[in-house]
Amino acid sequence: MTEITRTDLTSARELIAFRIGAQEFCVDIMSVREIRGWTPATALPQSPGFVRGVVNLRGAVLPIVDLAARLGFAPAEPTARHVIIVAQIETRVVGLLVDAVSDILTVTDDLIQAAPDVASDMVKTFVRGVLAIDRRMISLIALDHLLPAVEREAA
Amino acid sequence: MDPMAAIKQTFFQECEEQLAELEAGLLAIQDGGYDGETVNAVFRAVHSIKGGAGAFSLDDLVHFAHVFETALDHVRSGRLAPSHEVLGTMLRAADALADLVRAARDDGSVDAGRCDALADALRALDPDAAQADEEADGDDGEIIDFQPVPLDQSIFDDDLATGSVPSQSLFLIRFKPKPVLYAKANEAAVLLRELAGLGEMTVACDSSALPLLSELDPEGGYLSWSIELKTEQDEAAVREIFEFVEWDCDLEIERQIGEAPGEPDVAALIEKMQAAVEAELSALGPTPIPVSEAEPAVIDFAKAREKKSLQSAGDQGAQRADPALAGAAAQTTIRVDLDRVDRLINLVGELVINQAMLAQRVQEAGLARASGVASGLDELEQLTREIQDSVMAIRAQPVKSVFQRMPRLVREVGAMTGKLVRLVTEGEKTEVDKTVIERLADPLTHMIRNAIDHGLETPEARLAAGKPEEGLVHLSAAHRSGRIVIEVSDDGAGINRARVKALAIGKGLIPADAALTDDEIDNLIFLPGFSTAQTISDISGRGVGMDVVRRSIQALGGRISITSRPGHGSTFTMSLPLTLAVLDGMVVTVAEQTLVVPLTAIVETLQPKVADVHGFGGGARVIAIREHFTPLIDVGRELAYRQGDADPLSCVALLVECEGGFRSALLVDAILGQRQVVIKSLEANYRHVQGIAAATILGDGRVALILDVDAVVASSRADASFEQLLATAG
Amino acid sequence: MNKTVLTVDDSRTMRDMLMLALSDAGYRVVQAEDGLHGLEVLQGETPDVIVTDINMPRMDGFGFIEGVRGDERHRAIPILVLTTESDAEKKDRARRAGATGWIVKPFDPVKLVAAIRRVAA
Secondary structure, eight states: OOOBSSSSSOOOOEEEEETTTTEEEEGGGGEEEEEEEEOOOOBOTTTTEEEEEEEETTTTTEEEEEHHHHHTTTOOOTTTHHHHHHHHTEEEEEEESSSSEEEEEEGGGGEEEOOOOOOOOHHHHHEEEEEEEEEEEEEEEEOOTTSOOOOOOOO | OHHHHHHHHHHHHHHHHHHHHHHHHHHHHHHHTTOOHHHHHHHHHHHHHHHHHHHTOOOOOOOHHHHHHHHHHHHTTTOOOOOOHHHHHHHHHHHHHHHHHHOOOOOOOOHHHHHHHHHHHHHHHHHTHHHHHHHHHHHHHHHHHHOOOOOGGGGGGGSSSOOOOOEEEEEEEEEEEEEHHTTTTTTTHHHHHHHHHHTEEEEEEOOOOOOGGGOOOOOOOOEEEEEEEEESSOHHHHHHHHHGGGGGEEEEEEESSSSOOOOOOOHHHHHHHHHHHHHHHHHHHHOOOOOHHHHHHHHHHHHHHHHTTTTTTTTTTHHHHHHHHHHTTOEEEEOOOOHHHHHHHHHHHHHHHHHHHHHHHHTTTTTTTTSSHHHHHHHHHHHHHHHHHHHHHEEOOOOOOHHHHHHHHHHHHHHHHHHEEEOOOOOOOOEHHHHHHHHHHHHHHHHHHIIIIIIOOHHHHHHTTTSSSSSEEEEEEETTTTTEEEEEEEOOOOHHHHHHHHHHTTTTSSSSSSSOOOHHHHHHGGSTTTTTTTTTOOHHHHHHHHHHHHHHHHTTTTTEEEEEETTTTEEEEEEEEOSSSSEEEEEEEEEEEEEEOOOOOEEEOOOOOOTEEEEETOOOEEEEETTEEEEEEEEHHHTTSSOOOOOOGGGGGEEEEGGOOOOOEEEEEEEEEEEOOOOOOOTTTOOOOOTTTEEEEOTTTTTTEOOOHHHHHHHHHHHSSSHHHHHHOO | OOOOEEESOOOOOOOOOOOOHHHHHEEEEESSSSSHHHHHHHTTTOEEEEEEEESSSSHHHHHHEEEEEEETTTTTSSSSEESSSSHHHHHHHHHHHTOOEEEESSSOHHHHHHHHHOOOO
């Protein structure tokens, strides 16, 4: 249950840690393109509540995912102090709305524990593992499923 | 890349062009609108394919092209009349030739039986078939035996045949050029030099025929030579030297048995000979032009080119020195990597957005319209727009590339359905953005299939109806009010409205008692779920119905509709934007959101009055526009920006027209203005959003969504009772 | 200085092949797409040899040869006719128009260069 995930014991990687409410999360720095301040988004109709809308990222249209709402917390009420983590998910570039960026961590894979089995769908879907650092618990987020699935054209 | 591989690639590209030319030419001949040059062009196309194929040892292709070329030559020489049957065979042969080209290109295979049968059919066209067979067999061998040979540097070495040679022969050659030899720019001296390359040679020049200077004919030939050549080469090699001049000289070549004369000094001989020739030439007048006189012409030429073409940026000196450049300067087009053009288009898009942002900042800063800054901005806007138009024009292409695929489709579908079809195309040169062209082929293919399969009657039915046996499918393209309009019409039976309506009722798409106009019935074929196996044969079908065609056209910001006259045929009309990069739109606000409505959809804008708006049960509302009741669609509610209904009196209505001519009024809060916007994809980073066509970035740097008018109208109609709305929409 | 060859052929493939064979052999190559274009190019170039196709749009090889021979400045330039049409009639017509020699397509690069050497001073 607390089995350590071993992919490559010698590999060190960097993670960006951020806060949502009182909890801490992190994502692999390799998928992060930049970090920006919050700017008001243009709402998208017919979209799930966790999609805040779209903003202009140097000429490209960037969807903003409210990570709090996505992870099952109360939706964020963004202020100028909120932060958007611009991340690459496969071919798409997405903005993740979080409260604040807290840290950059260098960890080896053996420090990443499997997520505790709390049987929550949210955890199963998005949390790849947890790290215990300075008595903090930081959840490692997998980005793959953050966006709603691409709708298939009904043929 | 290996240079031969690169040339092979060029060859296949060129083949595609020639195949298109071939088909177009054959069709023109079929239509009677042709002249000798058309026949020549057709012949040339096949001839060039054969020539290139020979160079790459593509034997199947060479064979077929040769048989084809022979048949075409009969037409060219007037021995074979281009009858309907002859052209039918040739068009099918053109298709087979295309298949052979592609098989050779992709290392694929072709239906050999079909090609052989067509080759036989082509041979059978020969007015004198037996003779043609012989000719074909004779020529084939000669054409195929070519293999590109890497050049051996040794052939340039002048000191060739030296060293010990076991079997040498002695040739006695008498060579007396006629004047005409020189008129064709052959040179006795050059021939003698080549001859000397074969072995050891002694030359005696006989100038006894040289007249007095006053009697010299400038074009005359007065010198003759006696040559003794000791060589290991055979007589054929010696004769080959004189191959080009044998008609233009007196030539005797005798092979001597016995001892060759002693050691000659070839270089000295040539020198002597050259001197003799030059003496003749300098005495005579027309001499090759000295280089110094040719020089100014080069510069003039380069200057003239500079004005005409884009690429003469290099300096003129370099142009003369570099053969590649000199060759390029003679052309007026350049090839550019598409990525570069796309990058340029993206950058211009950014420029347009930036210009708009700047304009807005200036306005916000409260600068007067008449200020220098404002007028400078106006000029900038004008320039930006011109740059954008010019850049878009780079990517514009004639629709020909798509249209020229259709004749083959028509032949195939015609053959499958047993219908006789003639395709007439018009407006092939109409230009549209490359991205639009690429996405045009599928819907067009489907519409043409549909026109033949469902539109046209069988030959028997046509004759019975008093029509010509051969059905007509007309395909046209034209620019109309900033869009491209493509029409596919047939002269078939038209839509069977009773059947279409019965089918729609049977499928529950409309209520049994729906009162529909003829136009509305015709356009039922675009409803999702209308097309099924029962109405769509294998040919039109491929599992998609007209609703998919409509959706793919809508996805391009286009519209499609059909009009039909019973007994006279149907016309599909689709209109598409000229580009997928920019759009003219009306910027509006709806529930505090800024939206862009494509200008092409908007018929007019109006201010609703209280007396004009009527509730219509089930939450639907209509608005009376010049005594015509039109469905009123609250965009804010449709997009779920707000729950309750907007008050029409504080709003603006946009009268829009969707495909099929249905009109609706879209209720928005306010109109901010009209402007050109750069289209940005939502799908690139997110996904398609129902009711939204795309996004753009406005002057304030924020994203605004572009409304998909057709989708919003369609979804509102789905919400409301269809029957009620139709009753009022008519 | 390298000798210059003007190639006149409507086929891009053939022009490319000639370019490859001739530039490999050390010639400088200037290209034209048909007879008319060839005459245009001659306004600014004085090649040592011309290699021309016969069957071309706008102006065919015969017309081109007559054009070259009719021009004082170019009448002395040797012209080789490049054609698959090896029959005597075409060759004879080209000769009568003033062609210096001919090369039968598909050409062998070695024979091509040999033919050029047989006419180029």
